[in-house]
Amino acid sequence: MAEARAAVLLVALLSVASCLPLGPAICLAQDRTGIPTPTPAPTSIPAPISAPDVGHSNAVSDADGEALRALASRHFEAIGRGVARLGVSDAPWGKAVLEALHDGRLAVGSDSDRIVIRENGVARDAVTGATLTGDALRRIRVNNRIRGAIRIALAERALRANDVSAREAAAMALYHHPGADALPVLDRAMSREKAASVKRALTLARAAIVLKTGAAPGQERAAVETLGKSGRLDARGLLAGVASSSSDPEIAGSARKAVASIDRRQRLWGIVQNVFYGASLGSVLMLAAMGLAVTFGVMGVINMAHGELMMIGAYATYATQYGLHRWLPGLETWSLAVAVPVAFGVCWLLGIAIEKGLIRFLYGRPLETLLATWGLSLCLQQLVRSLFGPTNVAVTTPSFLSGSVAIGGTEITIGRIAILVFSGCVMAGLLFILRRTRFGLQMRAVTQNRRMAALMGIRTARVDALTFGLGSGIAGLAGVAVSQIDNVSPNLGQGYIIDSFLVVVFGGVGNLWGTLAAAMTLGIGDKVLEPLIGAVSGKILLLVLVILYIQKHPRGMFPLRGRGVDS
Amino acid sequence: MKTSMDFRSVRLAAGLVLLLSAVLSLGSLLPQQGVFSVSPFVVTIVGKYLSYAFLALAIDLVWGFAGILTLGHAAFFALGGYAMGMYLTREIGARGVYGNAHLPDFMVFLSWSDLPWYWMGSEHFAVSVLLVLLVPGALAALFGWLAFRSRVSGVYLSIITQALTFALMLAFFQNGLGFGGNNGLTDFKDVLGFDLHQARTRAALLALTGVFLAGSLMLARWVVSGRFGRLLVAVRDAESRTRFMGYRPDHAKLLVWILSAMIAAVGGAFYVLQVGIINPGEFTPGNSIEAVIWVAVGGRGTLSGAVLGAVLVNFGKTLFTAWMPEFWLYGLGFLFIATTLFLPCGLVGLVGSMGGRAGRNARTDPTPELVEPGRDEE
Numbered sequence: 001m002a003e004a005r006a007a008v009l010l011v012a013l014l015s016v017a018s019c020l021p022l023g024p025a026i027c028l029a030q031d032r033t034g035i036p037t038p039t040p041a042p043t044s045i046p047a048p049i050s051a052p053d054v055g056h057s058n059a060v061s062d063a064d065g066e067a068l069r070a071l072a073s074r075h076f077e078a079i080g081r082g083v084a085r086l087g088v089s090d091a092p093w094g095k096a097v098l099e100a101l102h103d104g105r106l107a108v109g110s111d112s113d114r115i116v117i118r119e120n121g122v123a124r125d126a127v128t129g130a131t132l133t134g135d136a137l138r139r140i141r142v143n144n145r146i147r148g149a150i151r152i153a154l155a156e157r158a159l160r161a162n163d164v165s166a167r168e169a170a171a172m173a174l175y176h177h178p179g180a181d182a183l184p185v186l187d188r189a190m191s192r193e194k195a196a197s198v199k200r201a202l203t204l205a206r207a208a209i210v211l212k213t214g215a216a217p218g219q220e221r222a223a224v225e226t227l228g229k230s231g232r233l234d235a236r237g238l239l240a241g242v243a244s245s246s247s248d249p250e251i252a253g254s255a256r257k258a259v260a261s262i263d264r265r266q267r268l269w270g271i272v273q274n275v276f277y278g279a280s281l282g283s284v285l286m287l288a289a290m291g292l293a294v295t296f297g298v299m300g301v302i303n304m305a306h307g308e309l310m311m312i313g314a315y316a317t318y319a320t321q322y323g324l325h326r327w328l329p330g331l332e333t334w335s336l337a338v339a340v341p342v343a344f345g346v347c348w349l350l351g352i353a354i355e356k357g358l359i360r361f362l363y364g365r366p367l368e369t370l371l372a373t374w375g376l377s378l379c380l381q382q383l384v385r386s387l388f389g390p391t392n393v394a395v396t397t398p399s400f401l402s403g404s405v406a407i408g409g410t411e412i413t414i415g416r417i418a419i420l421v422f423s424g425c426v427m428a429g430l431l432f433i434l435r436r437t438r439f440g441l442q443m444r445a446v447t448q449n450r451r452m453a454a455l456m457g458i459r460t461a462r463v464d465a466l467t468f469g470l471g472s473g474i475a476g477l478a479g480v481a482v483s484q485i486d487n488v489s490p491n492l493g494q495g496y497i498i499d500s501f502l503v504v505v506f507g508g509v510g511n512l513w514g515t516l517a518a519a520m521t522l523g524i525g526d527k528v529l530e531p532l533i534g535a536v537s538g539k540i541l542l543l544v545l546v547i548l549y550i551q552k553h554p555r556g557m558f559p560l561r562g563r564g565v566d567s
Numbered sequence: 568m569k570t571s572m573d574f575r576s577v578r579l580a581a582g583l584v585l586l587l588s589a590v591l592s593l594g595s596l597l598p599q600q601g602v603f604s605v606s607p608f609v610v611t612i613v614g615k616y617l618s619y620a621f622l623a624l625a626i627d628l629v630w631g632f633a634g635i636l637t638l639g640h641a642a643f644f645a646l647g648g649y650a651m652g653m654y655l656t657r658e659i660g661a662r663g664v665y666g667n668a669h670l671p672d673f674m675v676f677l678s679w680s681d682l683p684w685y686w687m688g689s690e691h692f693a694v695s696v697l698l699v700l701l702v703p704g705a706l707a708a709l710f711g712w713l714a715f716r717s718r719v720s721g722v723y724l725s726i727i728t729q730a731l732t733f734a735l736m737l738a739f740f741q742n743g744l745g746f747g748g749n750n751g752l753t754d755f756k757d758v759l760g761f762d763l764h765q766a767r768t769r770a771a772l773l774a775l776t777g778v779f780l781a782g783s784l785m786l787a788r789w790v791v792s793g794r795f796g797r798l799l800v801a802v803r804d805a806e807s808r809t810r811f812m813g814y815r816p817d818h819a820k821l822l823v824w825i826l827s828a829m830i831a832a833v834g835g836a837f838y839v840l841q842v843g844i845i846n847p848g849e850f851t852p853g854n855s856i857e858a859v860i861w862v863a864v865g866g867r868g869t870l871s872g873a874v875l876g877a878v879l880v881n882f883g884k885t886l887f888t889a890w891m892p893e894f895w896l897y898g899l900g901f902l903f904i905a906t907t908l909f910l911p912c913g914l915v916g917l918v919g920s921m922g923g924r925a926g927r928n929a930r931t932d933p934t935p936e937l938v939e940p941g942r943d944e945e
Contacts, residue, residue, distance in 0.1 A: 019807040035836060068603075083785050231686065241836035251694075259612055283830065296722075301721055301722060302725075304856075306945065308701055345570065345806040355934070358908070361908055362907060362908070365907075365911075366721065366722055367636040367721070367725070368907040369724070369907075369910070370636070370725065371856070371859060371860060371863060371903050371906075371907050372903055372904050372908065374903055375899070375900040375901065375903020375907075376900060376903075378896045378897075378900035379896070379900035379904075382894075391755075452841045498729060498730065498733050498852060500725045501730075502726065504729060505722075505726050505727070536737050536738075536741055539734075539737055540737050543730050543731075543733060543737075546733060547731060548728055548732065550719055551713040551714060551716075552717065554718055554719045554720075555723075
């Protein structure tokens with residue numbers, strides 16, 4: 001509780017300090033004094049905290065006292081004994097003592113047997129936490145053997161923690177660094193463990209130790225089986241070692257089988273992971289292509305400045321973050337949520353301006369529009385370069401979007417999942433607008449038969465402008481997403497434009513589901529081909545396949561059908 | 568649409584090209600520091616402009632007369648360049664950095680033991696000239712046959728031409744393809760035994776470029792001014808109607824497409840001879856789109872306008888990038904916008920409408936060449 005409160009205080013101080021010119025210096029000072037030193041948590045010590053001068057003898061059981069006395073010894077053997085005793089002890093200060101001993105911060109008073117932890121120049125009694133002055137101190141020295149024993153003792157303490165996940169982590173630590181002397185510790189923990197997950201981890205650790213150190217002859221076969229069944233990639237090396245070096249042919253054989261099964265499993269998860277990466281890439285393509293599909297559908301021309309609108313969306317994200325950081329630091333965590341409407345709005349306005357100022361004069365000349373929008377894209381690029389500089393700007397990722405989750409045998413980054421979800425939301429929103437709103441109805445009417453729509457009283461010029469604005473706004477949304485996974489520079493748009501063209505053309509005009517199918521096909525195809533024939537060759541192959549596909553189906557996978565549509 | 572196939576401006580342009588290249592190459596042979604002497608820099612840069620003019624001419628042939636907006640024509644230009652570059656690379660012989668008489672430097676660097684099969688014969692100039700024409704021609708034939716047969720047109724065709732050049736760019740960036748990867752082919756020494764760094768060789772190359780460009784102009788004029796040209800324009804303006812009348816628009820398009828690819832490739836070959844380097848950057852989709860704007864600026868469907876546009880825009884680029892590099896993109900961007908908005912017939916068309924002669928065959932009423940989905944057109 002106290003730590004939590006201190007942390008809150010610290011954050012508040014930091015945010016105040018960062019507004020002052022002396023920010024860094026103040027932060028540093030806070031760092032030194034404000035953070036509670038990791039002495040044994042005072043709240044959990046029962047009596048002595050209120051009366052430190054009473055001495056430590058009250059709080060220390062006989063066994064613990066003996067352990068402390070052993071630590072005060074000058075003999076490594078005795079110190080080792082003390083460490084082992086602390087491992088099985090429940091004394092709340094035991095962990096801090098062991099850690100201090102490991103780091104060489106543990107000392108003993110030269111005229112007493114008082115054990116002292118030194119921390120940043122302050123000496124504290126190891127048991128009571130009381131600050132001591134004036135005592136002459138002798139550092140307790142350790143050797144490698146004792147360091148190993150400390151590790152085991154700490155693991156043993158952790159294996160008795162109340163928290164299940166802490167116990168599991170301790171067991172897995174032993175699994176990752178198997179040592180023969182951990183075996184009795186594991187066995188003791190196993191006998192009292194109730195939680196299934198911890199039991200699994202303990203079994204794994206035991207199997208690793210058995211195979212690595214040969215500490216328990218005769219148990220190798222069971223160990224191989226355990227590790228093989230776990231399917232863990234980090235067990236593969238160990239098993240492969242056993243397969244090649246074991247003298248028992250039966251064990252070697254089952255180890256080989258276990259290795260093969262791990263490989264199989266890994267391949268399977270590899271495919272799952274590639275498909276996920278592909279879907280993630282596909283969702284980015286989808287975001288990039290959706291706006292293009294909207295403008296293409298109604299104008300019949302591909303807007304070459306679409307990539308630059310995405311780039312401007314990404315810069316809008318950057319500007320939003322910068323602005324919030326500068327003036328509203330309280331909202332900084334939610335900067336992305338703020339950036340979404342900002343980017344949409346900026347690009348929406350820009351899109352309407354482009355339609356009113358440029359596209360409007362070129363209706364009926366789609367190829368000329370293509371050239372004009374290309375020229376516009378060059379201007380926009382140079383404009384952003386003049387305003388923000390030619391180098392990348394740093395867009396931060398909020399903490400809740402960084403990190404990854406393990407699903408089965410793969411790691412999946414949260415940011416990518418978020419983009420997948422975001423892309424789905426944008427598509428759902430767009431579908432809603434198209435299908436369920438009056439504006440969507442008008443838009444579809446104009447797309448399918450402009451003249452008849454005009455005769456029915458639809459103001460086609462207004463619909464054109466709003467549609468172009470909508471498509472541009474969606475490009476801005478794509479820019480927000482892309483700012484999280486890609487470098488934000490004036491050239492950002494160019495990297496996406498060809499891919500998103502292909503998605504739109506491949507999927508068929510005016511059909512969002514077609515765009516989705518095309519984006520996912522290209523994304524997943526790209527990532528599945530990548531490990532097989534290399535990233536660049538895979539990309540080339542995909543391009544060639546799409547070119548060939550368009551020869552076969554010149555209007556894409558899901559062409560619009562209808563009288564007003566055919567050319 | 569005025570269809571009076573009067574291409575007097577083409578003959579004029581061909582004459583001017585010949586005059587320009589002849590004067591400059593002769594001038595470069597005069598002793599330096601003279602009043603009329605021309606610096607080697609000017610010879611190289613004009614040679615580059617004229618090589619680009621081939622590309623513009625090629626694009627005008629397909630865009631201006633067959634209505635195919637290609638956004639990937641620089642691919643053929645670059646392929647022609649690579650074919651010539653292969654010959655020049657073999658000419659280096661043992662004078663490379665590694666002194667290997669059989670392998671180009673980059674292959675020695677990749678520790679390849681022998682030449683890949685597709686480099687066979689590249690040491691002969693005649694074979695290389697054939698490759699310059701045949702490789703881009705074959706690619707164009709394959710691509711065009713597939714595309715025109717299945718009636719891919721309009722924006723769709725534009726996009727897949729762009730995908731084509733993008734795919735080629737990615738492929739040529741690969742070291743494993745055997746064309747020098749990132750660096751491309753460069754550091755050439757001589758051609759047919761003539762030192763490429765000598766003023767005489769360079770003057771001759773510029774003069775040759777001029778002769779070939781003038782020849783290409785006349786060839787293109789001959790192609791579009793006869794019955795075939797009329798068929799092309801019919802395909803451009805009303806493809807379905809032409810088909811219903813019994814013509815084969817796909818055949819007409821394919822023929823002009825292949826011819827256009829070969830003209831672009833010749834330009835690429837002259838480019839490499841004079842600029843001295845060819846690398847995958849030439850395949851960048853942006854390059855092809857830029858080449859389209861040369862044609863638009865000069866005047867689409869005039870042939871002479873393409874050459875004029877290529878030379879003028881590139882001259883402007885040279886000036887701009889030397890004086891205020893950060894404004895070049897603005898300039899180019901506004902050029903695109905202004906040309907499409909205010910100058911649909913290009914400079915030649917502008918002169919034509921003022922003088923009433925030279926640009927008579929320019930497109931004075933830009934009719935939509937594509938009835939795109941969702942838009943009813945008469």
